[in-house]
Amino acid sequence: MRSAVVVFPGSNCDMDLVHAIEDVLGEEVHPVWHHESDLSSYDAIFLPGGFSYGDYLRCGSLATFSPVMEAVKKEAETGKLIVGICNGFQILTEAGLLPGALMRNDHLQFRCELEPITVERADSAFTRHYEQGETVQIPIAHAEGNYFCDEDTLQKLEENGQILFRYADQNPNGSLANIAGITNEKGNVLGMMPHPERAIVDWMGSPDGARLFTSMLAYWKENQQ
Amino acid sequence: MIEPTAEQIRDQQLYKEMGLTSEEYEQVKGHLGRLPNWTEIGIYSVMWSEHCSYKNSKPLLKKFPTTGPRILLGPGEGAGVIDIGDEQAVVFKIESHNHPSAVEPFQGAATGVGGIIRDVFSMGARPVALLNSLRFGELESSQVRYLFDNVVAGIAHYGNCIGIPTVGGEVVFDNAYDGNPLVNAMCVGVINHKDLQKGVATGAGNPVIYVGASTGRDGIHGATFASEELNEESEEKRSAVQVGDPFMEKLLLEACLEMVEKKMLLGIQDMGAAGLTCSSAEMAAKGGQGLDLNLDLVPQRETGMTSYEIMLSESQERMLLVVEKGREEEVIAICNKWGLQSAVIGEVTDGNQYRLFQHGKLVAEIPVNTLVDDAPVYVREEKVPAYYVANESVNPAEALVNIDANEALTKILQSPNMASKKYVYQQYDFMVRTSTAVRPGSDAAVVVVRGTDKALAMSTDGNGRYVYLDPVNGGRIAVAESARNIVCSGAQPLGMTDCLNFGSPEKPEVYWQLSKSIDGMSEMCEVLQTPVVGGNVSLYNETKGQPIYPTPVVGMVGLIEKREHITTQAFKQANDVLVLLGDTSIELGGSELQQAYTGSISGRAPVLDSEKEKVLQQAVLSVIRQGLVQSAHDVSEGGIALAIAESCISGNVGAKVRLETEHDAAQYLFSETQSRILLSVPQEKVEAVIEVINQFQVPAQVIGEVTGETLEVHVNDQLVVNRSVSELTNLWEEAIPCKMTASSTSTN
Numbered sequence A: 001m002r003s004a005v006v007v008f009p010g011s012n013c014d015m016d017l018v019h020a021i022e023d024v025l026g027e028e029v030h031p032v033w034h035h036e037s038d039l040s041s042y043d044a045i046f047l048p049g050g051f052s053y054g055d056y057l058r059c060g061s062l063a064t065f066s067p068v069m070e071a072v073k074k075e076a077e078t079g080k081l082i083v084g085i086c087n088g089f090q091i092l093t094e095a096g097l098l099p100g101a102l103m104r105n106d107h108l109q110f111r112c113e114l115e116p117i118t119v120e121r122a123d124s125a126f127t128r129h130y131e132q133g134e135t136v137q138i139p140i141a142h143a144e145g146n147y148f149c150d151e152d153t154l155q156k157l158e159e160n161g162q163i164l165f166r167y168a169d170q171n172p173n174g175s176l177a178n179i180a181g182i183t184n185e186k187g188n189v190l191g192m193m194p195h196p197e198r199a200i201v202d203w204m205g206s207p208d209g210a211r212l213f214t215s216m217l218a219y220w221k222e223n224q225q
Numbered sequence B: 001m002i003e004p005t006a007e008q009i010r011d012q013q014l015y016k017e018m019g020l021t022s023e024e025y026e027q028v029k030g031h032l033g034r035l036p037n038w039t040e041i042g043i044y045s046v047m048w049s050e051h052c053s054y055k056n057s058k059p060l061l062k063k064f065p066t067t068g069p070r071i072l073l074g075p076g077e078g079a080g081v082i083d084i085g086d087e088q089a090v091v092f093k094i095e096s097h098n099h100p101s102a103v104e105p106f107q108g109a110a111t112g113v114g115g116i117i118r119d120v121f122s123m124g125a126r127p128v129a130l131l132n133s134l135r136f137g138e139l140e141s142s143q144v145r146y147l148f149d150n151v152v153a154g155i156a157h158y159g160n161c162i163g164i165p166t167v168g169g170e171v172v173f174d175n176a177y178d179g180n181p182l183v184n185a186m187c188v189g190v191i192n193h194k195d196l197q198k199g200v201a202t203g204a205g206n207p208v209i210y211v212g213a214s215t216g217r218d219g220i221h222g223a224t225f226a227s228e229e230l231n232e233e234s235e236e237k238r239s240a241v242q243v244g245d246p247f248m249e250k251l252l253l254e255a256c257l258e259m260v261e262k263k264m265l266l267g268i269q270d271m272g273a274a275g276l277t278c279s280s281a282e283m284a285a286k287g288g289q290g291l292d293l294n295l296d297l298v299p300q301r302e303t304g305m306t307s308y309e310i311m312l313s314e315s316q317e318r319m320l321l322v323v324e325k326g327r328e329e330e331v332i333a334i335c336n337k338w339g340l341q342s343a344v345i346g347e348v349t350d351g352n353q354y355r356l357f358q359h360g361k362l363v364a365e366i367p368v369n370t371l372v373d374d375a376p377v378y379v380r381e382e383k384v385p386a387y388y389v390a391n392e393s394v395n396p397a398e399a400l401v402n403i404d405a406n407e408a409l410t411k412i413l414q415s416p417n418m419a420s421k422k423y424v425y426q427q428y429d430f431m432v433r434t435s436t437a438v439r440p441g442s443d444a445a446v447v448v449v450r451g452t453d454k455a456l457a458m459s460t461d462g463n464g465r466y467v468y469l470d471p472v473n474g475g476r477i478a479v480a481e482s483a484r485n486i487v488c489s490g491a492q493p494l495g496m497t498d499c500l501n502f503g504s505p506e507k508p509e510v511y512w513q514l515s516k517s518i519d520g521m522s523e524m525c526e527v528l529q530t531p532v533v534g535g536n537v538s539l540y541n542e543t544k545g546q547p548i549y550p551t552p553v554v555g556m557v558g559l560i561e562k563r564e565h566i567t568t569q570a571f572k573q574a575n576d577v578l579v580l581l582g583d584t585s586i587e588l589g590g591s592e593l594q595q596a597y598t599g600s601i602s603g604r605a606p607v608l609d610s611e612k613e614k615v616l617q618q619a620v621l622s623v624i625r626q627g628l629v630q631s632a633h634d635v636s637e638g639g640i641a642l643a644i645a646e647s648c649i650s651g652n653v654g655a656k657v658r659l660e661t662e663h664d665a666a667q668y669l670f671s672e673t674q675s676r677i678l679l680s681v682p683q684e685k686v687e688a689v690i691e692v693i694n695q696f697q698v699p700a701q702v703i704g705e706v707t708g709e710t711l712e713v714h715v716n717d718q719l720v721v722n723r724s725v726s727e728l729t730n731l732w733e734e735a736i737p738c739k740m741t742a743s744s745t746s747t748n
Helices: A016-026 A068-077 A087-093 A150-161 A208-223 B006-009 B016-017 B023-030 B038-047 B098-103 B105-121 B142-163 B234-241 B246-260 B275-287 B309-311 B328-336 B369-373 B388-391 B404-411 B464-469 B471-488 B509-528 B592-600 B610-625 B639-651 B665-670 B683-695 B724-740
Strands: A003-007 A029-033 A044-047 A083-087 A101-103 A111-119 A133-141 A146-148 A164-166 A179-183 A188-194 B071-073 B080-085 B088-096 B124-137 B166-173 B182-190 B207-212 B265-270 B290-294 B318-323 B342-351 B353-358 B361-367 B437-438 B445-448 B455-461 B492-501 B532-538 B551-560 B576-580 B631-635 B655-659 B677-681 B701-705 B711-715 B718-724
Touching: A003 A016, A016 A029, A016 A208, A016 B023, A044 A068, A044 A087, A044 A208, A083 A087, A083 A208, A083 B182, A087 A101, A087 A188, A087 B038, A101 B023, A111 A179, A133 B023, A146 A179, A150 B655, A164 A188, A164 B080, A179 B234, A188 B342, A208 B006, A208 B718, B006 B016, B016 B023, B016 B038, B023 B038, B023 B098, B023 B361, B038 B166, B038 B275, B038 B309, B038 B361, B038 B369, B038 B455, B038 B532, B080 B492, B080 B551, B088 B105, B088 B455, B088 B551, B098 B105, B098 B142, B098 B182, B105 B124, B105 B142, B105 B182, B105 B246, B124 B142, B124 B445, B124 B455, B124 B551, B142 B182, B142 B246, B142 B724, B166 B445, B166 B455, B166 B592, B166 B724, B182 B455, B182 B492, B207 B246, B207 B328, B265 B275, B275 B290, B275 B309, B275 B318, B275 B342, B275 B353, B309 B445, B318 B328, B328 B342, B328 B592, B342 B711, B353 B369, B369 B437, B404 B592, B404 B665, B437 B718, B464 B509, B464 B551, B471 B492, B471 B551, B471 B610, B471 B677, B492 B509, B509 B551, B509 B610, B576 B610, B576 B683, B592 B639, B592 B665, B610 B683, B631 B639, B639 B655, B639 B665, B639 B677, B639 B711, B639 B724, B665 B711, B665 B718, B677 B683, B683 B701, B711 B724, B718 B724
Parallel strands: A003 A029, A003 A044, A044 A083, A083 A188, B088 B532, B124 B166, B290 B353, B492 B532, B655 B711
Antiparallel strands: A101 A146, A111 A133, A111 A164, A164 A179, A179 A188, B071 B080, B080 B088, B088 B182, B124 B182, B207 B318, B207 B342, B265 B318, B290 B342, B353 B361, B437 B445, B445 B455, B455 B551, B492 B551, B576 B677, B576 B701, B631 B677, B655 B701, B711 B718
16 A cells, blocks of 8 residues: 655644554655645545644645645545544645635634544545444644534534544543544545554554554555455 | 935934944945945845854853863754764754744744754754753743743643653743843754765855745844843744744654755755744854855745745744755655745855845845954943942841741742742643653653653753852852752763853943853853853843842763663652761852841852862762762752752651751851752661761751651751641642632732
8 A cells, every 4th residue: 555645834743644554564655745636646634733724814724725636536435445643634624625624723722632533434435443432542633623514514423423523521622522533425435633653663652543544554455356 | 115226324323223333334335345225225224233153242251161082063063962872972952032932932932942942953953851940030920921921831832742751951030120021042962974964055156055934024123132131122023023833843853863964965054033044044154165045935825925025034844954856846846745835946056155035136245254254242341240349238038037947948949949840841741752760740850761761861950149249159160050950860971051041232231241241151161071062152131220139050971881870859768867978058148048038139159169060979979870869959049958858848748857057046046158969878888878978078967857747857956847748748839729729800
């Protein structure tokens, strides 16, 4: 599985993702500058966390104008796996690849902590190595993770099983329906506030994020044949 | 604005408003051989400010040991550099941003972080961690809550956005800092030896390149502002505070490190305090060269800026480079890739003249060495303060009798100084870069070095109460405690950076505090072999004529050779045995117990024996490296009672402790005698631990075991503390959030 990690000006979890993919999967992974307009040679595309364009205007909004985003949209349509983490999630909603929006945390502060997360589905491309209903520990670190969408959209998300992750205990940001991560309807585009790349070995505090990467590799291998 | 003429400056003594004395003005005249103009006197005033020249502290700073076998670069450049093996080095420095934070806490703190990060990457190093050390008045005041909240938010804003984890620090609340908070920020970086850069201008004809944000009118005279006392007019100097843009700095960081990797640079220096003036003058002086700058070429964000304003602006996120002639285009191409402004603004010249041109005219001409090397140096008068003399006869224990230890423990756990700082660090991204192995909340933070089995331990420490009561012992303790924290995490202390936060050096009592505490610190550095590789002096920390507690803050870095040595303070497992190292006597001057029960401090600080401290640290490092201990925790503020409680809380497990003493139980439990460490050890390894510790001739006693869900402490067979750990945890975690949600209608 050949992965791209898109680097926007102000991305700061790009190398963490590259290292996590290298360490967990040992598969090929490349940082890709946001001027790139062709991502067709990659099997999976990651939009990393950070503060693309300094969060100016709105988190994630300016990044949607980067040339690379046209390529991301194109690959999403072909069914490739796209993952946006934290700021990457914000970019995906701003780009219209995922529904809804991420607002400022309800308590108005940045929040960094290891967070218990419930895995809602274990049959998706991203979660097949988890158990359904399992609670895993994955860190969050954001000031704008308060997911919001209208009632119809929420109903669709629930009905289609697009909600992959929810906060298990206290909701750390006020998100609707305790949402921590959602996919698009087709299930190949994932946006999540928690950082799986920050939880791949015990000394980091939890190894639970590693299985997201191994799930993707397993899915990719199955669909190769 | 029409600038005053050279004659007006002289006749109306306008230099005084810039912080220069008449004697200093006369020296400037002598150096120039004529009257200085407005731009020139402005340049001298910032270069000769305490902040840039250390004119009041230089003779004292010379006492610090600054060399050692591992030291690659001591004080003088952006940051100190210490070898960590494998052709790698650690680069670090601490700096204050006290005055800006007092008037504009969010931006003041944010730009403090931005400045120290630039100091580290201008050395060519990749910043890997941030720490801080903060002091405020007490949280009952709404003004203090405002300052505290905004300082923390400002630090979070900058560090989180640029993507460098804030892994540790300390926060202390005391009325001594009311109106003059302390905001000290430390940055730690890692570098390959071959990438080490210098802030130097070499080779006549080589271009000087400006990179980063454009220059505005913000922060003019920031360095001078930082070198005077705060007063009612300080609020009006808000324009001396800059506004930070961490996004811009992230681009600047990546661009500069790309240039370092491609070996493009001859010299690089941050435009920090005193902006373009200080960076260019220091680079020229260090290179033994002159410099011509054309100010018309400096990127400007406002129109009509005068040469004075351009030179004294402290706009943030700017870097000055010198490259070989002909390589300008390569530098500019990298800047363009990162969307950064850049401009060739001048060139290195032969000789030592520092010349500035604007609109085709020569606007300043100064022999550059007179700015840097000829800054005045003052040895001030020292005087033993009356309070110190009076304290000699005070026995703090006399006022601390019949105290219920159970009640004292809960009281002290809830004091904001001892309570959990989660409220603070949960606002910092302490995990970005995925290298943080020990998070905020233990004795020291630990960051692993990717690609090796090594890790770096780091901590900041300072206790103004001790230094106030006894500057020599307080100085020793500041260094010793920081090193002890590093050792408890499994690391060998390598060296330190210091931030000396004091009142006005023109007051003989304050100068005495400064001088004596440096004596104590220097002695401890010698004994522990932790040289000072850089730092910062922040004087004139006073409000309404009252100096703050003298507060030297120590930032220490240590090397963990193998990740398996990483140790934390948390108790790990039931039935592990508690071993207390070191002797305990009754030392309560400046203690948490004294502050909690009398509302003030008096007497003498605990005494520290530097040789005892050294062997204690060696002994503990030895048992950790042999894999014999489960946890190690420094016994400091709050004494053995707090050390045990903290280890229980962090491990979420109880303990049974049995102590014997001829002293009063509460006094014994809360005494702050130095050179003590609490270990927890698996039962089968206790004998081995005691044997190793005995070899170092350090006193060791088994005092109990990890067990259950309750903390029980027996003194002379009497149960004096009996609290469930979950109850203690709640009190400890809720103390600061509770105070922060207090009604905003309270007084002040």
